[in-house]
Amino acid sequence: MTSDLASSLWHDTCQETPASSVLTGEVTADLAIIGGGYTGCAAALRAAELGASVQLIEAESFGHGGSGRNVGLANAGLWLPPEDINTRLGPEVGLRLSQLLGQAPETVYGLIEKHGIACEPVRNGTLHCAHAPAGMQDLQRRADQLQAIGAPVQLLNSAEAQARVGSEQVHGALFDPRAGTIQPLAFARGLARAAREAGAQLHDQSPATAISKDNGIWQITTPKGRIRARQLIVATNGYAQAMAGHAAPEIVPVHYFQGATAPLSASQRKSILPGLEGCWDSALVMSSWRMDQQGRLVIGAMGALDHFGAGIHKTWLDRKLARMFPALAGIKLESLWFGRIAMTQEYLPKIQKLQDGYISFGYSGRGIGPGTLFGTRMAEALVTGDADLLPLPVSTGHRLPFAGLRSAYYETGATLTHLIKDRV
Numbered sequence: 001m002t003s004d005l006a007s008s009l010w011h012d013t014c015q016e017t018p019a020s021s022v023l024t025g026e027v028t029a030d031l032a033i034i035g036g037g038y039t040g041c042a043a044a045l046r047a048a049e050l051g052a053s054v055q056l057i058e059a060e061s062f063g064h065g066g067s068g069r070n071v072g073l074a075n076a077g078l079w080l081p082p083e084d085i086n087t088r089l090g091p092e093v094g095l096r097l098s099q100l101l102g103q104a105p106e107t108v109y110g111l112i113e114k115h116g117i118a119c120e121p122v123r124n125g126t127l128h129c130a131h132a133p134a135g136m137q138d139l140q141r142r143a144d145q146l147q148a149i150g151a152p153v154q155l156l157n158s159a160e161a162q163a164r165v166g167s168e169q170v171h172g173a174l175f176d177p178r179a180g181t182i183q184p185l186a187f188a189r190g191l192a193r194a195a196r197e198a199g200a201q202l203h204d205q206s207p208a209t210a211i212s213k214d215n216g217i218w219q220i221t222t223p224k225g226r227i228r229a230r231q232l233i234v235a236t237n238g239y240a241q242a243m244a245g246h247a248a249p250e251i252v253p254v255h256y257f258q259g260a261t262a263p264l265s266a267s268q269r270k271s272i273l274p275g276l277e278g279c280w281d282s283a284l285v286m287s288s289w290r291m292d293q294q295g296r297l298v299i300g301a302m303g304a305l306d307h308f309g310a311g312i313h314k315t316w317l318d319r320k321l322a323r324m325f326p327a328l329a330g331i332k333l334e335s336l337w338f339g340r341i342a343m344t345q346e347y348l349p350k351i352q353k354l355q356d357g358y359i360s361f362g363y364s365g366r367g368i369g370p371g372t373l374f375g376t377r378m379a380e381a382l383v384t385g386d387a388d389l390l391p392l393p394v395s396t397g398h399r400l401p402f403a404g405l406r407s408a409y410y411e412t413g414a415t416l417t418h419l420i421k422d423r424v
């Protein structure tokens, strides 16, 4: 099993294909953007709308990184609850970020509607489910903090959550009606298509191999071409490929894998997630499940599929499916894929200043709303010159001692959990 995007359900069912070409020869632009995920595509769209000339380059195909592989939960906020964000950023900056990200689903679903993006949008809310009775303490704490800043979240008891999920394996849930699900790859590619329609030039299969700044102009070199631009956004996040002249910020890579059933029968769909909420649980080694538009159940958990633990993860996922939804026991998961989440030390995304540019990274598993918002705001800040538009102040440096060890810690923990725990 590889990390090939083509092995994913999202690749098979993607209805958006942005027209793009390999960058050849020398081109000039007001703004060059490196990386064709949510951040880069949203930035390209906004900058082009504001009248800037934009060149957007992607090393592989649009949505190749986290944007094409994720669960598709369009959340209203970060992984951390508001008070934890305030502790790390200070109350003023923290509250502003939480409020901006609380509106991020509005931005995402607004863009989908405005540009007619064919990405299976469902805005029926999300359920953060208690994996055990003890999980309710964490959910209660989150509910209190979110309600204190005006978020319309609602705590569901065990019976209510079980009816919504269609499983006796959940022990309550935190319902967030602001959020929903999307087909993640199609959203990325739809954003790219919208950026092109707004005037941005799109180039796939065009990795930046070197960047430099000469006489105030950025030069971005690719195997067959070069961009000269006044301003630059680097949006390569957890999938950064090496560029001479640029040291990508360190992240902790954490892997997450998923599989999808065949479309469920009408009667199965009446009892399993009848309201189509997107779900994840409160377990330390987290799991998620959601439906796609064709009624496939997409289920996933922490872990990578490119090492000795792959068999353990896959066997565990079959067991998890059967335990959560006994009616689906024995159903084969038809596609299996995984992706790399870019975590930071504090589980918070970062924006760093470049000379005449920005780099953002580290959405720590919450990038649909945040990536779209950060890309949009970085573009606005560059085109208008108003850095106050950024969703949070720029940070300087991001040191992550032992990033490799931390990543191995998560992967080993997930493998051991899937090997030892939760056996039927």
Ligand SMILES: Cc1cc2nc3c(=O)[nH]c(=O)nc-3n(C[C@H](O)[C@H](O)[C@H](O)COP(=O)(O)OP(=O)(O)OC[C@H]3O[C@@H](n4cnc5c(N)ncnc54)[C@H](O)[C@@H]3O)c2cc1C
Pocket (backbone or CB within 6 Å): 034, 035, 036, 037, 038, 039, 040, 057, 058, 059, 060, 061, 062, 063, 064, 065, 066, 067, 068, 069, 070, 071, 072, 073, 074, 075, 206, 207, 208, 209, 235, 236, 237, 238, 239, 240, 241, 242, 243, 255, 256, 257, 338, 339, 340, 341, 361, 363, 364, 365, 366, 367, 368, 369, 371
């Ligand atoms: C398995 C998984 C599940 C997740 N689930 C969710 C979820 O349910 N909800 C949620 O909100 N978030 C989720 N996330 C996080 C979310 O997917 C990411 O935060 C988001 O996609 C980041 O977008 P991005 O544009 O910043 O980066 P990416 O989508 O990773 O894009 C970076 C792009 O840069 C390109 N690139 C790299 N180097 C170069 C170069 N040198 N030249 C040109 N291009 C380059 C890469 O090929 C890549 O396409 C999940 C992530 C994963 C991996």
